[in-house]
Amino acid sequence: MKTIFERPDSMTEKVTHYCPGCTHGVAHRLVAEVVDELGIKDRTVGFAPVGCSVLIYEYMDTDYQQAAHGRAPACATGTKRVRPDLMVYTYQGDGDLASIGTAEIIHAANRGEKITVVFINNAIYGMTGGQMAPTTMPGQRTTTSPMGRDTGSVGFPVRVSEMLSTLATPMYVVRASLHSPYNIIQAKKAVRKAFQYQLDGTCFSFVELLSTCPTNWGITPTGSNKWLEENMLPYYPLGVFRTPEDDLK
Amino acid sequence: MLNEVTLAGFGGQGIMTTGKFLAEAALGKDLEVAWVPSYGPEMRGGTAYCTVVVSDRPVGSPIVNNPNIIVAMNRPSYDKFEPMVKSGGLLLINSSLMDVKSDRTDIIQVQIPCNQISIDLSGTGRSANIAVLGALIGASGILPYETIEEVVTRKFAKKPKVLDINLKILRKGYELGVEAAKG
Amino acid sequence: MAKLLMKGAEAIGEAAIRAGCLAYFAYPITPQSEVAEYLAKRLPEVGGTFVQAESEVAASQMVYGAAGAGVRVFTSSSSPGVSLMAEAMSYMSGSELPAVFVNIVRAGPGLGGILPSQSDYNQATRGAGHGDYHFMILAPATVQELVDWMIKAFPLSEKYMNPVMIMGDGLIAQMMEPVDFDSVKAEDIIEVESWATTGAKGRKRNLINSLFLDPLKLEEFNHKLAAKYQRMAEEDVYYEKYLMDDEPALIAVAYGTTARIVKTAIDVLRAEGMKIGLFRPISLFPFPKVELREESAKDHVRGFSVVEMSNGQMLDDVKWATLERKPVGFFSRNGGIVPNPEETIDFLRKEYERTGA
Ligand SMILES: Cc1ncc(C[n+]2csc(CCOP(=O)(O)OP(=O)(O)O)c2C)c(N)n1
Ligand code: SF4
Ligand SMILES: [Mg+2]
Numbered sequence: 001m002k003t004i005f006e007r008p009d010s011m012t013e014k015v016t017h018y019c020p021g022c023t024h025g026v027a028h029r030l031v032a033e034v035v036d037e038l039g040i041k042d043r044t045v046g047f048a049p050v051g052c053s054v055l056i057y058e059y060m061d062t063d064y065q066q067a068a069h070g071r072a073p074a075c076a077t078g079t080k081r082v083r084p085d086l087m088v089y090t091y092q093g094d095g096d097l098a099s100i101g102t103a104e105i106i107h108a109a110n111r112g113e114k115i116t117v118v119f120i121n122n123a124i125y126g127m128t129g130g131q132m133a134p135t136t137m138p139g140q141r142t143t144t145s146p147m148g149r150d151t152g153s154v155g156f157p158v159r160v161s162e163m164l165s166t167l168a169t170p171m172y173v174v175r176a177s178l179h180s181p182y183n184i185i186q187a188k189k190a191v192r193k194a195f196q197y198q199l200d201g202t203c204f205s206f207v208e209l210l211s212t213c214p215t216n217w218g219i220t221p222t223g224s225n226k227w228l229e230e231n232m233l234p235y236y237p238l239g240v241f242r243t244p245e246d247d248l249k
Numbered sequence: 250m251l252n253e254v255t256l257a258g259f260g261g262q263g264i265m266t267t268g269k270f271l272a273e274a275a276l277g278k279d280l281e282v283a284w285v286p287s288y289g290p291e292m293r294g295g296t297a298y299c300t301v302v303v304s305d306r307p308v309g310s311p312i313v314n315n316p317n318i319i320v321a322m323n324r325p326s327y328d329k330f331e332p333m334v335k336s337g338g339l340l341l342i343n344s345s346l347m348d349v350k351s352d353r354t355d356i357i358q359v360q361i362p363c364n365q366i367s368i369d370l371s372g373t374g375r376s377a378n379i380a381v382l383g384a385l386i387g388a389s390g391i392l393p394y395e396t397i398e399e400v401v402t403r404k405f406a407k408k409p410k411v412l413d414i415n416l417k418i419l420r421k422g423y424e425l426g427v428e429a430a431k432g
Numbered sequence: 433m434a435k436l437l438m439k440g441a442e443a444i445g446e447a448a449i450r451a452g453c454l455a456y457f458a459y460p461i462t463p464q465s466e467v468a469e470y471l472a473k474r475l476p477e478v479g480g481t482f483v484q485a486e487s488e489v490a491a492s493q494m495v496y497g498a499a500g501a502g503v504r505v506f507t508s509s510s511s512p513g514v515s516l517m518a519e520a521m522s523y524m525s526g527s528e529l530p531a532v533f534v535n536i537v538r539a540g541p542g543l544g545g546i547l548p549s550q551s552d553y554n555q556a557t558r559g560a561g562h563g564d565y566h567f568m569i570l571a572p573a574t575v576q577e578l579v580d581w582m583i584k585a586f587p588l589s590e591k592y593m594n595p596v597m598i599m600g601d602g603l604i605a606q607m608m609e610p611v612d613f614d615s616v617k618a619e620d621i622i623e624v625e626s627w628a629t630t631g632a633k634g635r636k637r638n639l640i641n642s643l644f645l646d647p648l649k650l651e652e653f654n655h656k657l658a659a660k661y662q663r664m665a666e667e668d669v670y671y672e673k674y675l676m677d678d679e680p681a682l683i684a685v686a687y688g689t690t691a692r693i694v695k696t697a698i699d700v701l702r703a704e705g706m707k708i709g710l711f712r713p714i715s716l717f718p719f720p721k722v723e724l725r726e727e728s729a730k731d732h733v734r735g736f737s738v739v740e741m742s743n744g745q746m747l748d749d750v751k752w753a754t755l756e757r758k759p760v761g762f763f764s765r766n767g768g769i770v771p772n773p774e775e776t777i778d779f780l781r782k783e784y785e786r787t788g789a
Contacts, residue, residue: 057639057641063631065497065639065641066640071519078497080497081494269608276610282609284437310693
């Protein structure tokens with residue numbers, strides 16, 4: 001019998017704790033596949049966020065360090081700077097990266113740290129029970145925006161990829177989505193490219209992955225994919241925002 | 250032996266450097282030494298000062314209320330520090346920039362035209378801080394002249410011309426210091 | 433080696449390099465920005481790493497990352513910046529990582545002032561961040577000691593897999609004193625492959641982590657930390673006794689800068705025939721409790737006199753250590769004012785008379 005699908009070598013056998021239909025597991029898998037394909041398992045160090053994916057180190061079979069809430073880019077900077085041969089990446093949610101860790105991500109990007117950031121934008125604080133994130137959509141109901149996000153009082157959702165793209169430092173910035181098989185394939189390419197840039201020592205690389213949180217959105221898994229497509233895609237356009245090749249032209 | 254020397258002037262007069270030269274000279278004689286700068290709010294208003302403690306025993310308190318030697322390079326420094334000179338101590342006044350005389354009879358005061366010495370020998374007043382260093386050694390005798398000369402030589406080693414002039418200024422300050430202390 | 437005249441802040445940087453620490457992350461703050469300025473020049477010369485972080489939060493997290501990767505690393509800051517490092521301090525203690533933190537204390541609270549103070553004693557010794565943890569806290573009093581303890585701090589932090597903090601103040605950081613960088617011997621870093629994130633080549637993966645979902649495991653871990661701090665108290669307590677051999681009637685207790693002022697004051701009072709000694713804690717955590725308690729039991733000791741640049745933070749530890757068997761007097765200057773020798777002499781003289789010796 002021919003094996004056509006198996007667990008990436010860079011993942012442990014542990015079953016994830018994620019809710020049904022949550023795309024965190026998909027994102028983990030994409031990262032693990034890329035680590036396998038690039039043959040960098042034995043020199044990869046990941047940084048776990050605080051958020052639903054806080055236990056990512058249970059699932060990824062590489063060296064891993066737990067970061068404090070939002071600080072992963074700074075921690076990763078520390079590791080990468082002292083051991084430049086390691087492949088260092090952070091995995092962060094939108095509360096972690098776009099709220100409490102805004103300063104750390106902007107400055108790591110601006111310094112051009114040769115790390116990779118995988119950014120899970122699910123428009124909500126998953127772990128703490130569905131509060132509003134900086135990325136929550138206008139009108140979206142969350143436990144802390146029960147009447148829907150009121151842009152008049154809390155502003156509009158933060159587009160992190162676009163924001164980072166304003167920096168002059170050469171970098172790779174891309175937004176992909178995990179709501180359909182086609183998009184997942186595109187997302188994988190983006191992750192792979194991001195790691196490749198690090199492997200080549202080229203630049204800071206940033207992959208934003210639009211994700212679902214069926215549990216806190218209060219929608220079924222398939223409904224969530226549709227909700228993402230209808231509500232998030234128009235506001236968070238997919239595509240490559242920056243490449244070092246363009247930047248260095 | 251314990252000498253506590255406070256050097257004060259305005260920022261840019263090189264007074265902190267003068268203190269460092271003094272400290273290095275003391276170190277060269279295997280003495281214990283501490284160089285303590287003024288920092289913080291006191292630095293505002295343009296006056297800067299440092300204190301150099303020279304001792305043959307480990308330096309205890311580097312904080313000195315009443316130094317036995319005070320150098321005042323400008324008027325604000327004089328006003329601030331004149332009352333603080335330890336009884337029996339030495340007050341060295343840069344007479345190029347102020348025409349004052351302390352009423353205190355319990356201290357020795359010495360007037361040295363530091364800027365004038367520098368101008369006479371180099372054309373500018375920029376080396377007034379070297380002149381006062383020489384004068385300080387001459388008037389107080391706290392260190393042999395050669396140790397100071399050695400430090401200055403080392404500091405300007407890369408600029409022979411500047412060194413030459415500064416050694417002359419140092420010597421002139423020293424001579425005036427020795428004389429003034431006698432008189 | 434010949435002694436060099438060096439500013440405390442710069443000596444911190446050079447000592448770290450001599451200790452074999454080639455990584456430094458920091459955010460500028462008076463009165464110790466010269467550490468960063470010095471290392472920005474010096475580290476590239478020796479192939480080291482310096483990043484000026486965007487904040488103390490980030491600087492300390494960079495330290496956490498570098499320490500996790502198993503290299504010697506340190507940061508330095510002053511009080512308000514150290515408050516921002518509380519998070520990383522807690523994480524590093526919880527992850528059992530070695531590193532050195534330097535706090536050049538300035539007067540607080542809030543923005544406070546930039547002048548010397550000892551008002552971060554409680555923050556340092558009790559652990560600034562959350563959780564049941566401590567750093568080892570070392571308080572040098574001269575620039576030479578600053579250098580010596582910097583060099584010793586790294587192996588100490590590795591011995592316990594726990595961060596060590598060097599605590600000084602603006603006076604030590606800003607003043608120049610002669611230093612000999614060879615006065616203590618640097619030691620090589622311990623083996624790191626078994627725990628550091630160096631890449632899982634030919635070994636099982638390593639995790640740097642402080643998350644325990646099982647309360648029993650977390651309790652067990654906290655017991656382990658407690659045992660570690662107990663071991664510190666048994667093996668690495670440091671202090672100096674000054675003029676305490678001739679059965680002094682009064683013992684002054686002071687650390688860091690104030691201990692120097694007290695020494696000068698004691699010299700003066702001794703010349704007047706007063707038998708006063710100084711007990712100077714160098715390790716503030718672990719505190720030399722046993723040694724002070726022994727002193728408090730001696731008949732000839734009639735009292736203790738604490739001099740501190742705070743409203744009495746170490747004072748509490750002295751009272752606890754001595755069981756208040758003898759009266760504990762207290763003199764303080766605060767807000768950035770260093771007690772001068774004259775007022776310290778007055779205080780100790782009154783204290784001596786109070787003891788009725
Ligand atoms: C300093 C600090 N503040 C708050 C928290 C509580 N907290 C844990 S996770 C989280 C938000 C996580 O949201 P996100 O980053 O979007 O991740 P998700 O769970 O959605 O994947 C918060 C606020 C914390 N752990 N630490
Ligand atoms: S709460 Fe949301 S983000 Fe968290 S595991 Fe469940 S679905 Fe995923
Ligand atoms: Mg989220």
